[in-house]
Amino acid sequence: METKAITRKSLFALALAGFMTFADSAIAWPKGSISSLPHSSTKRVAWTVDDGASAAALGRYVKMLEENPDVKITFFVLSGAPGWTKYATRLKALQDGGQIQLANHTQTHRSLTKLSDAQIKQELNRCEAFCLKKYGVSSKPYFRPPYGEIDGRVIKVAASIGFTKPMLWYGSFASGSGVSSSSVLKSATKWIANGRIVIDHANSNATPNVFPQILNVFKSRKLKLVTLHEAFETTPQ
Numbered sequence: 001m002e003t004k005a006i007t008r009k010s011l012f013a014l015a016l017a018g019f020m021t022f023a024d025s026a027i028a029w030p031k032g033s034i035s036s037l038p039h040s041s042t043k044r045v046a047w048t049v050d051d052g053a054s055a056a057a058l059g060r061y062v063k064m065l066e067e068n069p070d071v072k073i074t075f076f077v078l079s080g081a082p083g084w085t086k087y088a089t090r091l092k093a094l095q096d097g098g099q100i101q102l103a104n105h106t107q108t109h110r111s112l113t114k115l116s117d118a119q120i121k122q123e124l125n126r127c128e129a130f131c132l133k134k135y136g137v138s139s140k141p142y143f144r145p146p147y148g149e150i151d152g153r154v155i156k157v158a159a160s161i162g163f164t165k166p167m168l169w170y171g172s173f174a175s176g177s178g179v180s181s182s183s184v185l186k187s188a189t190k191w192i193a194n195g196r197i198v199i200d201h202a203n204s205n206a207t208p209n210v211f212p213q214i215l216n217v218f219k220s221r222k223l224k225l226v227t228l229h230e231a232f233e234t235t236p237q
């Protein structure tokens with residue numbers, strides 16, 4: 001069965017969704033959700049970047065990573081967005097060098113809480129198949145539910161096919177197409193801290209336009225950037 005292609009219209013809606021992502025940390029995630037890193041004696045933070053609805057923006061993340069080998073990012077891949085194919089060779093090199101990790105953000109970005117058990121599995125499995133085919137590495141066990149919409153049923157169904165780590169966040173850059181770079185920098189400055197999982201979106205140039213300033217926030221706070229595999233001591237499969 002063919003997956004319905006992500007249309008230009010839905011990508012636009014997605015870019016807006018990035019803008020609407022909660023900037024507040026006080027989100028009551030359901031039991032079993034993960035929104036912070038395990039305790040460590042090392043001061044560290046996980047920069048997680050979702051979607052890739054803008055291939056051009058994703059390309060700027062790739063270039064920034066190539067120029068800054070100390071920067072690590074976990075990407076939550078929306079496999080229906082074309083940037084993950086367009087930049088696959090360069091992203092794979094970054095992945096194979098341990099600088100980035102690719103995790104699962106589904107195939108078409110539907111709200112998982114509104115889908116049947118079989119549809120939830122299909123959304124995750126299609127993204128997983130894409131990651132294996134293009135990058136040669138599994139996205140398991142990490143997934144992030146689109147829009148942060150998750151409940152006990154989604155957690156259980158995902159775990160049944162190997163996605164045992166439902167990753168939410170503690171602090172958002174609130175990045176999207178309708179937002180200014182100064183607003184992104186303000187949110188990043190507010191939320192970047194030890195032990196946090198912060199969320200960002202490669203859906204516009206709002207974040208890329210302030211990369212130097214954001215990198216300086218991590219540096220000035222003496223925070224080591226880590227992938228989720230490193231922080232949770234899991235091994236890429």
Ligand SMILES: [Zn+2]
Nearest residue numbers: 050051146147
């Ligand atoms: Zn998303």
